[in-house]
Amino acid sequence: MSFHAISPTRTLAARAALASLVLALAACATPPAIAPHAYVDPIGLFPMADYDQNVDHWIAPASANYDTPFLSTAQQRAHWEAYLARYFGTREHDASPWNPAFITNRLYGQGGADIVDLQLRRIGNYDNEGKPTRSIGYGQNYRPHTAQWIYDVERNMNLQQFSQAPHYAPNARAIATDALLVRELPTMDPSFYSHRLAGEGYPFDNLQISSVRPGTPLYVLGHSIDGAWDYVQTPDVQGWVQAHGVGFVDDAFVSAWSHRASDGWGVVIAASMPVRDQRGTFRFDATAGTLLPLAQSATAAALQYTVLVPARDIDGRAVIREAQMPDAALAPAPIAATPHHLAVLIKSLIGRPYGWGNMNFYNDCSSELQSIFATFGVWLPRHSSAQMTAGDMTDLSSDSPAQRIDYLVEHGKPMRTLIYIGGHVMLYLGNTTRDGRTVPLVYQDIWGMRPADNSRRAVIGGSVIFPLLLRIPEDPSLESLAATRIFQVSVLGMPSGAAPPPDEENPAS
Numbered sequence: 001m002s003f004h005a006i007s008p009t010r011t012l013a014a015r016a017a018l019a020s021l022v023l024a025l026a027a028c029a030t031p032p033a034i035a036p037h038a039y040v041d042p043i044g045l046f047p048m049a050d051y052d053q054n055v056d057h058w059i060a061p062a063s064a065n066y067d068t069p070f071l072s073t074a075q076q077r078a079h080w081e082a083y084l085a086r087y088f089g090t091r092e093h094d095a096s097p098w099n100p101a102f103i104t105n106r107l108y109g110q111g112g113a114d115i116v117d118l119q120l121r122r123i124g125n126y127d128n129e130g131k132p133t134r135s136i137g138y139g140q141n142y143r144p145h146t147a148q149w150i151y152d153v154e155r156n157m158n159l160q161q162f163s164q165a166p167h168y169a170p171n172a173r174a175i176a177t178d179a180l181l182v183r184e185l186p187t188m189d190p191s192f193y194s195h196r197l198a199g200e201g202y203p204f205d206n207l208q209i210s211s212v213r214p215g216t217p218l219y220v221l222g223h224s225i226d227g228a229w230d231y232v233q234t235p236d237v238q239g240w241v242q243a244h245g246v247g248f249v250d251d252a253f254v255s256a257w258s259h260r261a262s263d264g265w266g267v268v269i270a271a272s273m274p275v276r277d278q279r280g281t282f283r284f285d286a287t288a289g290t291l292l293p294l295a296q297s298a299t300a301a302a303l304q305y306t307v308l309v310p311a312r313d314i315d316g317r318a319v320i321r322e323a324q325m326p327d328a329a330l331a332p333a334p335i336a337a338t339p340h341h342l343a344v345l346i347k348s349l350i351g352r353p354y355g356w357g358n359m360n361f362y363n364d365c366s367s368e369l370q371s372i373f374a375t376f377g378v379w380l381p382r383h384s385s386a387q388m389t390a391g392d393m394t395d396l397s398s399d400s401p402a403q404r405i406d407y408l409v410e411h412g413k414p415m416r417t418l419i420y421i422g423g424h425v426m427l428y429l430g431n432t433t434r435d436g437r438t439v440p441l442v443y444q445d446i447w448g449m450r451p452a453d454n455s456r457r458a459v460i461g462g463s464v465i466f467p468l469l470l471r472i473p474e475d476p477s478l479e480s481l482a483a484t485r486i487f488q489v490s491v492l493g494m495p496s497g498a499a500p501p502p503d504e505e506n507p508a509s
Contacts, residue, residue, distance in 0.1 A: 042456040053350060059429065079379070080262060083377050087258070100170075107221070123157075126207070137206065153185050153187050157231075158223070170250070172220045175257070179286075182210045184206070190205035203355065212234050224240070227243060266332060267333035269344060269345060283309050288371040288372070294306070333375070337376040345371075351463060351464075365426070384424060389490075401482040415428075420489075420490070422486035424444070427444065434467050439467045439468055443463070449481070451477045
């Protein structure tokens with residue numbers, strides 16, 4: 001008996017979009033593997049006991065450069081200006097959700113047709129009709145999603161709305177008044193590939209794109225028919241978020257929130273911090289990298305800071321409240337890009353569970369680095385491959401694993417070199433010695449390691465400090481992270497399009 005409960009009539013345009021496509025906005029993607037004939041559990045645990053996770057042993061407080069910036073003052077200043085422009089800029093090319101030029105020229109440049117096309121492709125990705133077994137999407141009950149399920153989701157999306165008013169509207173500006181999950185479709189139902197495939201099943205909910213930190217500018221492109229979801233553009237991605245965490249803004253709010261000096265901001269440096277306003281009302285959990293306006297000038301002696309926090313009133317409008325945050329959780333933004341401050345952030349984040357697409361508001365590989373560098377005022381793209389564009393990229397894919405390791409040892413810039421290995425990104429911290437060989441040391445948020453045949457996963461399941469080795473001694477059948485098909489490194493310096501001033505100093509290596 002077929003698992004399809006019904007087969008509703010679909011539009012011709014939707015039918016044309018039902019071809020098997022890659023997920024448009026997937027971060028750190030893991031391709032499905034072909035299941036073996038005899039089922040073997042593809043999940044095991046990687047033994048981490050031999051890998052020291054004490055951050056002070058790797059970023060030593062006694063080192064001479066502990067408080068020496070690894071990004072120069074000019075580099076960090078240029079990144080910070082570019083960061084603020086992406087959130088609040090109004091120049092023609094500023095990709096801010098509050099920028100009329102960006103909405104008009106980029107989001108509505110094709111009259112909304114590209115938005116409709118994206119929605120149709122996403123619907124096609126999750127319609128199981130005619131799909132091969134390994135491409136079928138399953139719910140949390142291990143059963144394939146039915147035709148009725150995708151039909152109901154599609155109907156709730158109201159696709160025609162995206163081409164009915166394809167122009168900038170000031171009243172569509174909004175702000176995240178809570179931490180929000182960004183979804184490909186307006187549903188919290190997950191969609192997993194079969195758990196029998198290595199690297200699939202939990203936690204890889206393919207509908208999960210990313211998350212939005214509280215205080216993030218948004219532009220609302222549409223609403224679900226039931227009113228529970230808004231389709232939004234964030235400074236990073238585009239997708240569906242739950243409407244109860246969206247507050248609409250006007251010119252007065254935008255001015256009060258964003259029109260301030262570049263030193264008028266605070267950034268969260270804790271992994272997660274509950275925020276209550278001055279009335280004692282809980283507002284949200286703020287994760288590392290959350291940017292909030294300072295309500296008063298910060299001082300070096302401050303033990304706590306007063307920040308502005310957004311709240312949603314009964315009519316869905318954003319209002320401003322104040323909150324107190326301790327200096328252990330928040331600092332004036334951006335913080336200096338020093339090994340000391342990087343160590344503080346890693347100590348806060350290390351060991352936390354892996355969260356594909358920010359599932360449960362945990363980080364995956366790219367969002368871990370995005371959260372860290374946001375505190376330094378450096379905006380990184382949300383997706384692992386795109387993060388290579390943030391710096392000066394060198395492609396080592398044609399080199400041998402030993403040549404890649406030697407390149408990093410000799411030419412890597414500690415704390416500002418990103419390493420992309422195809423679906424995964426890491427941060428180079430420096431060098432260490434392992435079994436008599438000098439090897440690179442990396443920080444990464446990783447699900448697990450795999451053998452060359454992709455038949456199983458040795459799960460790490462969180463953020464760790466780990467050496468890049470030619471051979472994994474605990475399990476030699478596992479593929480070295482230096483032996484992947486793609487291997488690229490990108491060194492952060494001046495942001496793209498920014499020229500260094502004549503007196504630019506050299507950052508510490």
